[in-house]
Amino acid sequence: MTEKKGDRKVSVPVSGKRDKKKSTRGSTSSPGAKKKAVTKSGSRNNPAIEPVEMTEDTDTVADSMGKYTVTPEETVPVDEQPYPLPEGWKWVRLGKITDSIQYGYTAASSVSEIGPKLLRITDIQDDDVDWESVPYCEMTESDFKKYKLNKDDIVVARTGATTGKSFLLPAVNSSVFASYLIRIRLCEEIVSSRFTWSYMRSPCYWTQIQDNLNGIAQPGVNASKLSQLFFPLPPLSEQTRIVARLESLLGKIKEARALIDEAKDSFETRRAAILSKAFRGELTREWRESQSVARTADDLIDAIIEEKAAQAETNKKTKVPTREEIVVPAEEEPYQLPDGWRWVRFNSIILRTQLGLVRGSSDQSDFFDYNYLKMNNITNSGSISPEFVKVKASTDEIRDFELHPNDLLFNTRNSKELVGKNAVFDLAVDEPVLFNNNIMRIVLRVQTGAHFVSYFLNSGFGKFLLDRIKSATTNISAIYAKDLLVLPLPLPPLDEQREIVSILDRLLDREKEAAAACALEEELELLEKSVLARAFRGEI
Numbered sequence: 001m002t003e004k005k006g007d008r009k010v011s012v013p014v015s016g017k018r019d020k021k022k023s024t025r026g027s028t029s030s031p032g033a034k035k036k037a038v039t040k041s042g043s044r045n046n047p048a049i050e051p052v053e054m055t056e057d058t059d060t061v062a063d064s065m066g067k068y069t070v071t072p073e074e075t076v077p078v079d080e081q082p083y084p085l086p087e088g089w090k091w092v093r094l095g096k097i098t099d100s101i102q103y104g105y106t107a108a109s110s111v112s113e114i115g116p117k118l119l120r121i122t123d124i125q126d127d128d129v130d131w132e133s134v135p136y137c138e139m140t141e142s143d144f145k146k147y148k149l150n151k152d153d154i155v156v157a158r159t160g161a162t163t164g165k166s167f168l169l170p171a172v173n174s175s176v177f178a179s180y181l182i183r184i185r186l187c188e189e190i191v192s193s194r195f196t197w198s199y200m201r202s203p204c205y206w207t208q209i210q211d212n213l214n215g216i217a218q219p220g221v222n223a224s225k226l227s228q229l230f231f232p233l234p235p236l237s238e239q240t241r242i243v244a245r246l247e248s249l250l251g252k253i254k255e256a257r258a259l260i261d262e263a264k265d266s267f268e269t270r271r272a273a274i275l276s277k278a279f280r281g282e283l284t285r286e287w288r289e290s291q292s293v294a295r296t297a298d299d300l301i302d303a304i305i306e307e308k309a310a311q312a313e314t315n316k317k318t319k320v321p322t323r324e325e326i327v328v329p330a331e332e333e334p335y336q337l338p339d340g341w342r343w344v345r346f347n348s349i350i351l352r353t354q355l356g357l358v359r360g361s362s363d364q365s366d367f368f369d370y371n372y373l374k375m376n377n378i379t380n381s382g383s384i385s386p387e388f389v390k391v392k393a394s395t396d397e398i399r400d401f402e403l404h405p406n407d408l409l410f411n412t413r414n415s416k417e418l419v420g421k422n423a424v425f426d427l428a429v430d431e432p433v434l435f436n437n438n439i440m441r442i443v444l445r446v447q448t449g450a451h452f453v454s455y456f457l458n459s460g461f462g463k464f465l466l467d468r469i470k471s472a473t474t475n476i477s478a479i480y481a482k483d484l485l486v487l488p489l490p491l492p493p494l495d496e497q498r499e500i501v502s503i504l505d506r507l508l509d510r511e512k513e514a515a516a517a518c519a520l521e522e523e524l525e526l527l528e529k530s531v532l533a534r535a536f537r538g539e540i
Contacts, residue, residue, distance in 0.1 A: 082204055082230055086538035089234045095227030097196075099185040103158075103223060104177040105147040109135035116144060117175040121157045124167045131172070139176065147176035147183075152193035154184040154200070159220040164209035168197040182223055195239035198246050199231065202532040232536050245540050249531050253524055260521055271381075274507050275459035279490050281338035283503050288338065288496065295493040297342040300447040301326055304348060307445070321348060328488045334461070341492045347485035349448040355412070356435035357393065357401040364389045371433040373403065375411045378421040378439070382458040384409075386427055393434055401434040406450045408442040409435065410457075410484070416477040420466040422457050424450045440481065452497040455504055456489060 076091035085091060095101065109118050118137040123129050139147070149155075153169040155177050177183055186193055199205055208229050213219050234242070277283050301323060312318040328343035337343065359372060368390040377385045393401070403409075403425045411421040427433070435441060444450050456462045469483035492500070534540050 076230055085232055089232055092231050092233050094229040094231045097187050097191045099187055101223040101227055102183045104179045104181040106179040107137040109137055111135055114138045118178050119175055120178040121180050149175045154197055155181040158182045163219045163221055166200040192239040194243045199536055202536050203529050242535050246535050253528050256524055272460045278500050278504055279456055279459055284496055284499050287499050296340040297491045303447055337490055343488045344491045346487045346489050349445050351443045351445050354441045356437045356439045358437045359391045364391055368392050373433055374436045375414055375438050378411055378423045382423045382454050384423045398432050402432040403435055408450045410440045412440050413438045413478045416472050419477040420479055422454055424454050449497045451501045
């Protein structure tokens with residue numbers, strides 16, 4: 001630490017015990033703001049909250065550590081309480097059980113060790129912080145004392161997409177918190193930090209956060225709003241018991257999630273390996289050797305050229321492609337294919353393409369007439385979820401946009417991670433299904449199977465090709481037809497395409513059975529919410 005005249009700068013990390021400050025329970029502060037008057041005298045070691053006898057005007061939350069007086073003015077009125085609590089619990093405002101609620105420090109961060117660590121919103125991931133990657137900041141010693149983080153402080157994200165996300169501080173050395181965080185220091189005599197942090201993961205807490213965000217263009221909560229949140233306050237001994245029970249139950253849920261993640265990783269690895277072998281001809285090597293008549297992809301290419309030539313006789317605008325325009329040049333082939341296969345341009349096997357029907361969110365409802373397939377109905381693994389919204393449509397629109405079996409559906413606009421999802425429409429439905437304008441319908445020639453093409457586009461190499469042609473803006477990525485339709489595609493004879501699809505269906509169906517546990521993820525999330533909800537009703 002280097003001294004200067006007047007204030008001093010903290011130039012290196014400083015360690016120290018938690019500051020002993022006067023209790024300012026329920027107060028909020030921000031940089032540069034004057035301290036609010038302390039309405040109740042006392043300190044952490046000598047609390048102003050004294051044990052009192054029960055009267056008609058006061059209730060108490062009692063435990064072995066004494067009694068915390070809850071006056072009628074401090075409890076939440078009955079008509080505002082979210083739900084009934086067990087005997088001995090009280091609904092209070094969060095500000096009533098805090099020493100302070102304070103905004104963070106505004107400073108430029110640095111990778112150089114110029115002062116204390118500066119904890120930011122982005123440093124908090126999955127209820128943990130990688131302290132090695134947290135940057136530093138320069139600040140005076142007086143500011144360091146003001147913003148220093150201590151064990152059992154809780155910080156809350158006050159703005160952005162993660163508004164409301166919280167983190168309970170472990171024992172840390174020489175760390176402060178940045179301006180987009182709010183620090184909560186609790187009255188330790190009456191409330192446990194682990195109990196409070198657990199509550200800040202519960203549905204009741206998040207419902208209140210969401211209620212505060214509704215109607216706001218830029219998501220955010222301030223210290224005043226946080227202080228007004230409803231908080232279910234049981235005796236300290238009950239808080240300790242609930243935290244122990246929660247940690248046991250949530251620990252088991254965490255272990256189950258880890259097993260599911262391991263199963264998913266294993267499933268994805270095996271799936272990628274199977275698809276890679278399929279489009280290198282390895283899955284059908286024995287099948288090819290058993291065939292008495294050796295057909296080749298050249299037969300399909302000849303058929304495509306003949307078909308286009310026949311069309312040109314009646315339609316002079318029809319262009320007849322040459323073999324050189326269909327087949328990928330040898331120097332551009334991504335990898336070597338088996339004898340009888342060819343690399344061809346995607347557009348050479350396509351009959352036609354079409355973007356879907358435009359319907360805004362206001363024109364979608366469960367009460368309208370026709371099923372409407374959107375990009376969220378196409379899964380990452382290449383299947384279709386039949387949970388459709390409904391839209392209204394004219395007779396002409398139904399004729400033009402109704403989906404048919406073996407239509408290949410390709411998602412042209414989405415996030416960078418999701419754009420390029422594709423699947424074959426093969427659902428058995430009684431009513432017309434129309435499709436959204438962010439989806440391209442691709443109708444293939446009879447020389448190529450739609451499922452074969454979809455499997456390829458969903459393979460590791462297929463996704464690699466799609467990644468190369470994604471055009472991204474800040475939030476949205478697109479894949480344009482002009483780039484998609486010239487991609488190289490491995491083309492085996494039609495019979496072998498069918499054999500590959502048959503083998504993949506069998507193998508991947510077994511893999512899906514093995515990965516069925518992955519569907520438990522949503523159930524685990526619901527279970528976690530249920531456990532947290534019950535905990536703060538006194539039901540565990």
